[in-house]
Amino acid sequence: xxxxxxxGCVPPPIPFHQLGLPRQHAGxxxxxxxxxxxxxxxxxxxxARCFEGYPCSEKPTFSELSCPVATRAACWTRVPNVAWxxxxxxxxxxxxxxxxxxxxxxxxxxxxxxxxxxxxxICTFGEEVLTKxxxxxxxxxxxxxxxxxxxxxxxxxxxxPAEKYSLMQGQGWEWSEASGWWDxxxxxxxxxxxxxxxxxxxxxxxxxxxxxxxxYWHELVDxxxxxxxxxxxAACWDPDLVRLYSSALADEFKSKGANVVLxxxxxxxxxxxxxxxxxxxxxxxxxLGAKLTETWVEGMQSKGVMAVVKHWIFNEQETQRNxxxxxxxxxxxxxxxxxxxxxxxxAGVAAAMCSYNKVNGEYSCHSAEQLTNLKQVMGFQGxxxxxxxxxxxxxxxxxxxxxxxxxxxxxxxxxxxCSPPKCINNATWYxxxxxxxxxxxxxxxxxxxILS
Numbered sequence: 001x002x003x004x005x006x007x008g009c010v011p012p013p014i015p016f017h018q019l020g021l022p023r024q025h026a027g028x029x030x031x032x033x034x035x036x037x038x039x040x041x042x043x044x045x046x047x048a049r050c051f052e053g054y055p056c057s058e059k060p061t062f063s064e065l066s067c068p069v070a071t072r073a074a075c076w077t078r079v080p081n082v083a084w085x086x087x088x089x090x091x092x093x094x095x096x097x098x099x100x101x102x103x104x105x106x107x108x109x110x111x112x113x114x115x116x117x118x119x120x121x122i123c124t125f126g127e128e129v130l131t132k133x134x135x136x137x138x139x140x141x142x143x144x145x146x147x148x149x150x151x152x153x154x155x156x157x158x159x160x161p162a163e164k165y166s167l168m169q170g171q172g173w174e175w176s177e178a179s180g181w182w183d184x185x186x187x188x189x190x191x192x193x194x195x196x197x198x199x200x201x202x203x204x205x206x207x208x209x210x211x212x213x214x215x216y217w218h219e220l221v222d223x224x225x226x227x228x229x230x231x232x233x234a235a236c237w238d239p240d241l242v243r244l245y246s247s248a249l250a251d252e253f254k255s256k257g258a259n260v261v262l263x264x265x266x267x268x269x270x271x272x273x274x275x276x277x278x279x280x281x282x283x284x285x286x287x288l289g290a291k292l293t294e295t296w297v298e299g300m301q302s303k304g305v306m307a308v309v310k311h312w313i314f315n316e317q318e319t320q321r322n323x324x325x326x327x328x329x330x331x332x333x334x335x336x337x338x339x340x341x342x343x344x345x346x347a348g349v350a351a352a353m354c355s356y357n358k359v360n361g362e363y364s365c366h367s368a369e370q371l372t373n374l375k376q377v378m379g380f381q382g383x384x385x386x387x388x389x390x391x392x393x394x395x396x397x398x399x400x401x402x403x404x405x406x407x408x409x410x411x412x413x414x415x416x417x418c419s420p421p422k423c424i425n426n427a428t429w430y431x432x433x434x435x436x437x438x439x440x441x442x443x444x445x446x447x448x449x450i451l452s
Contacts, residue, residue, distance in 0.1 A: 056123035075105035075119040145381040152451035164447045169430040170406030210263025230281040239295040246299035260306045266340035275318035289340035297347035309344040311355035325358040345380045371399030383449035394429045401446035403430035
């Protein structure tokens with residue numbers, strides 16, 4: 001079981017050690033055995049008045065050097081000569097109310113060798129901090145999009161054409177004679193781009209998905225958490241719980257080396273029998289979807305893990321998903337199907353994934369109209385990547401910045417020009433040879449977005 005505490009001003013929870021249970025995961029999630037998922041919502045618990053705050057200056061080990069001047073709160077300890085844990089309030093992923101934050105601190109372990117195991121609780125530098133902190137607080141990224149883009153453009157001036165192309169094409173997949181299909185190389189991620197070490201550009205390690213870390217090999221099965229589906233999360237109607245969920249999910253992905261989560265999936269339901277409705281956060285409601293998508297993205301990216309909102313756009317059924325054509329007028333698009341994606345853009349989502357289906361007769365990843373709506377009209381500043389093998393031709397001019405998984409397009413796309421094994425090495429529409437024929441300004445724009 002996983003226990004997720006309620007958010008809001010609630011009575012202090014029973015300490016884990018009194019239940020004979022291990023403390024873990026920032027005081028908000030603790031493994032208490034194997035089984036399902038238990039969600040305890042704030043609405044199901046008795047409310048209590050928010051506390052006025054516990055001044056840090058009254059703690060026995062307080063000193064003027066306990067935390068930097070700008071710090072607003074801290075996890076304190078009575079153990080001498082042990083540094084306090086200085087906090088920006090509220091701690092990312094932690095609900096509102098001093099009782100909740102106090103529980104957060106009491107679950108933080110002290111350094112090995114200390115005379116006690118955990119911090120003693122929360123304290124504040126000024127009583128007004130906790131009671132006046134807004135319930136929902138947007139995470140502040142280290143750079144604005146404008147600053148990130150300017151930095152990326154400076155970096156581009158130092159890159160060779162080959163280095164630019166490497167960021168626009170995935171790697172890590174190969175043809176398998178045993179399966180007659182493309183498989184990931186052992187221990188690679190579902191999506192990968194190479195590091196450019198001389199410039200300090202890291203790998204992108206992309207993994208499915210919003211419902212948990214996909215265990216691609218049997219060795220991983222017992223190492224991952226099976227999270228509730230996105231649709232069940234939507235049924236909670238609780239933006240703060242969604243933020244807590246995605247923040248905790250980010251911790252798991254980071255612990256496994258992934259820095260990109262291929263989610264959230266936010267398409268508004270259109271076909272009741274759609275095989276992927278369970279993983280779509282919006283349910284049937286664009287307003288609900290928009291509210292939850294924004295906090296999902298914020299929670300994930302607050303931990304430094306990039307989110308990829310998907311599937312752009314009108315990916316409403318699994319039946320014939322590579323061929324079906326979604327015909328949607330402009331009014332319906334903006335009122336029903338776009339709002340969750342707009343919310344992701346508002347939250348600063350790093351990337352978007354274009355889908356397999358056609359839109360008004362044109363494949364989504366090749367639709368200049370739809371990709372313009374996303375990038376120019378909505379103001380999306382990140383990069384667009386294809387769903388795996390969703391490209392049918394090169395689409396840099398139209399607005400698709402990255403081909404995934406980076407091999408097999410010519411042999412598996414619906415417009416295939418050859419069949420395996422003949423075209424195994426005819427890798428991708430975004431091969432260096434193909435990209436070198438594109439106007440330089442389009443290449444630079446795609447790479448700028450990926451770097452930003």
